Amino acid sequence: MQKLSIEQLDLIANEIREDIITMLEHAGSGHSAGPLGLADIFTALYFDVVKHDPKNPDWEDRDILLLSNGHCVPVRYAAMAKAGYFPKKELMTLRKLGSRLQGHPERLRLPGLESTSGPLGSGLSQACGVALALRIDNQPHRWVYVVMGDGELDEGNVWEAAMLAGKEKLHNVIAIIDRNNIQIDGPTESVMPLENLKDKWEAFGWHVIEINGNDIEAVIDACNMGHAIQEKPVMIIAHTIPGKGVDFMENDFHWHGNPPNHEQAIKAINELRTLGGKIRSEHE
Amino acid sequence: MSDVHVVDVTAELEKEPIRKGFGRGLLEAGKRDENVVAACADLTDSTQMSLFKAEFPARFVEIGVAEQNLVTVGSGLSAMGKIPFVSSYAAFSPGRNWEQIRTTICLNDRPVKIVGSHAGLYTGADGATHQMLEDIALMRVLPNMVVIAPCDSIEAEKATLAMAKDKRPNYLRLAREATPIITTAETPFEIGKALVFAKGADITLIATGTMTYHALKAAEELYKDGIEAEVIHVATIKPLDAETILKSVRKTGAVVTAEEGQAAGGLGGAIAELVAEHCPVPIKRIGMKDEFGESGTPDELLEKFGLDSKHIRLAAHAVVDLKK
Numbered sequence A: 001m002q003k004l005s006i007e008q009l010d011l012i013a014n015e016i017r018e019d020i021i022t023m024l025e026h027a028g029s030g031h032s033a034g035p036l037g038l039a040d041i042f043t044a045l046y047f048d049v050v051k052h053d054p055k056n057p058d059w060e061d062r063d064i065l066l067l068s069n070g071h072c073v074p075v076r077y078a079a080m081a082k083a084g085y086f087p088k089k090e091l092m093t094l095r096k097l098g099s100r101l102q103g104h105p106e107r108l109r110l111p112g113l114e115s116t117s118g119p120l121g122s123g124l125s126q127a128c129g130v131a132l133a134l135r136i137d138n139q140p141h142r143w144v145y146v147v148m149g150d151g152e153l154d155e156g157n158v159w160e161a162a163m164l165a166g167k168e169k170l171h172n173v174i175a176i177i178d179r180n181n182i183q184i185d186g187p188t189e190s191v192m193p194l195e196n197l198k199d200k201w202e203a204f205g206w207h208v209i210e211i212n213g214n215d216i217e218a219v220i221d222a223c224n225m226g227h228a229i230q231e232k233p234v235m236i237i238a239h240t241i242p243g244k245g246v247d248f249m250e251n252d253f254h255w256h257g258n259p260p261n262h263e264q265a266i267k268a269i270n271e272l273r274t275l276g277g278k279i280r281s282e283h284e
Numbered sequence B: 001m002s003d004v005h006v007v008d009v010t011a012e013l014e015k016e017p018i019r020k021g022f023g024r025g026l027l028e029a030g031k032r033d034e035n036v037v038a039a040c041a042d043l044t045d046s047t048q049m050s051l052f053k054a055e056f057p058a059r060f061v062e063i064g065v066a067e068q069n070l071v072t073v074g075s076g077l078s079a080m081g082k083i084p085f086v087s088s089y090a091a092f093s094p095g096r097n098w099e100q101i102r103t104t105i106c107l108n109d110r111p112v113k114i115v116g117s118h119a120g121l122y123t124g125a126d127g128a129t130h131q132m133l134e135d136i137a138l139m140r141v142l143p144n145m146v147v148i149a150p151c152d153s154i155e156a157e158k159a160t161l162a163m164a165k166d167k168r169p170n171y172l173r174l175a176r177e178a179t180p181i182i183t184t185a186e187t188p189f190e191i192g193k194a195l196v197f198a199k200g201a202d203i204t205l206i207a208t209g210t211m212t213y214h215a216l217k218a219a220e221e222l223y224k225d226g227i228e229a230e231v232i233h234v235a236t237i238k239p240l241d242a243e244t245i246l247k248s249v250r251k252t253g254a255v256v257t258a259e260e261g262q263a264a265g266g267l268g269g270a271i272a273e274l275v276a277e278h279c280p281v282p283i284k285r286i287g288m289k290d291e292f293g294e295s296g297t298p299d300e301l302l303e304k305f306g307l308d309s310k311h312i313r314l315a316a317h318a319v320v321d322l323k324k
Helices: A006-027 A033-037 A039-049 A070-083 A088-093 A123-136 A156-168 A197-203 A216-228 A262-277 B018-032 B050-055 B067-079 B098-107 B121-126 B135-140 B153-165 B211-224 B242-252 B267-278 B298-304 B309-323
Strands: A064-067 A144-149 A173-179 A207-212 A234-239 B015-017 B036-040 B060-062 B083-089 B113-117 B146-148 B170-173 B178-180 B195-198 B203-207 B229-233 B236-238 B255-262 B283-288
Touching: A006 A033, A006 A039, A006 A070, A006 A088, A006 A216, A006 A262, A033 A039, A033 A070, A039 A070, A039 A144, A039 A216, A064 A070, A064 A123, A070 A088, A070 A144, A123 A144, A123 A156, A123 A173, A123 B036, A123 B067, A156 B067, A173 A216, A197 A207, A197 A234, A207 A216, A216 A234, B015 B018, B018 B036, B018 B050, B018 B083, B018 B113, B018 B153, B036 B050, B036 B067, B067 B083, B067 B098, B067 B113, B083 B153, B121 B298, B135 B146, B135 B170, B135 B236, B135 B255, B135 B267, B146 B153, B153 B170, B195 B211, B195 B242, B203 B211, B203 B242, B203 B267, B203 B309, B211 B229, B211 B255, B211 B309, B229 B242, B236 B267, B242 B267, B255 B267, B255 B309, B267 B283, B283 B309
Parallel strands: A064 A144, A144 A173, A173 A234, A207 A234, B036 B060, B036 B083, B083 B113, B113 B170, B146 B170, B203 B229, B203 B255, B255 B283
Antiparallel strands: B015 B178, B146 B236, B195 B229
16 A cells, blocks of 8 residues: 555545534434544544555455444544545435444444444453454464544443453554543543543553644554554553534534534535645645 | 153252363364364353363463453454353353443354353352343343253253354353253254253143253153143253244143243243244243342252242143143
């Protein structure tokens, strides 16, 4: 796969954000803030970091990418469509009867999803299972990436997996926490404080990297660094802005679980197409 | 007489815990297929996974006391083509981790093999917290899940080998204390197939797990009372062998079910649903009646909660009377 420049990747991330807005408006329900905040991470993963083949989703030498916080799946669908897993127009079937694009991802319906998720806290455990299988099969060149939300760290299941990965030194696991500080009932630190998050993961035996999760180059660099870490699983705490790219959604937890209406979608897309005047979109 | 090979339950029978058969079966499954792996939640000896662990240490994972992690790690192993057997006590798995089983195994269609030991009153002295009585009901309602409760250690061994080849998620129910061995190496086993262990024309006794022995004993006693009972052993509670069961029920016109767990939602629930829809006849369900167990020996508990052969016999008489 030919490497794309950071500028090209930024444009892809912007396109993915537009698709998220359009999909959610069309669906009439779904989560806005998380997927927008994750657009840069999913662009980095699908268009640089993860070894995969959209034409052969079950390619036996691929890396495994798990989405633990399944409610953020619109960003994955948009990235998959852009990567060529399915036609882009299928994005408009999100959450509709008979669609392969279920409100929360179902592996059996759409090739390339790797797992079924929605109920929180189980992705990291599945990543541990994948890494254990890779170890048994002696496949050290393959990686398992798992994207998690910060709110889902309230789940005990996460910390059971954290202990196991630390104990077994599952260095093929590269986990990314979308640290956007919001969950449904409000800011994470008022719902159930997570800090000091870095110390917590280090105490469980993880190598922790903290980055700006809305900086595609930083995401790629952190994953590459993760590949070099032996003897420890890697946790990337990616600080992101929920609703990133759409001014009236940014940092507002009310957008966690709501879609834009038609007027809001137009406003959001206009803003994305100029990205606050900072870059010019190919759609202009 | 039955078509299948079952021992005479009126004789003195050799006893062995059903979980021992699982341990032997898992070891053998591991030898036959290198993709068979195992994980346990700090109960490796109790669940008899220790045999497998000793032979294949690199294919065994100690999860610690973390049952949610146990089954979700199993889902991940399965995603990579492994055939994971994951074990704990039934009260904890599937007792504690039902949602993870639902989402990451059943909806995700990963053929993880969930093994719940210490199910039912045969857990004995440990008391109500550890006597899992709701596992059949919990697992039976999950789409894609296969539910198996062997009647003895020999059948448990065969069931384990069959599970290793089955492409669906499976739940295997095991008991702690030694129970009579009523089948032999020659007795057939097939997932989804119920077996007629004794033939009769007056009533159908349908039992699962450890209760099949007690149903056979009740049938002997009923014979002396002038009632010929057909005994069907339902090792696979889901998918239910409707053909075998309905064939018998249409012949006898009366049913008693017997299980060592909550009758509501369990085998009793499953049979009542089947019979009500296809062949409504008088039916009584022997099982726990919306209540918890307590400490005691298995024999004491079976008698106290009305699950022994004496109670099956009384229920059979009552149902036969209803036919008239």
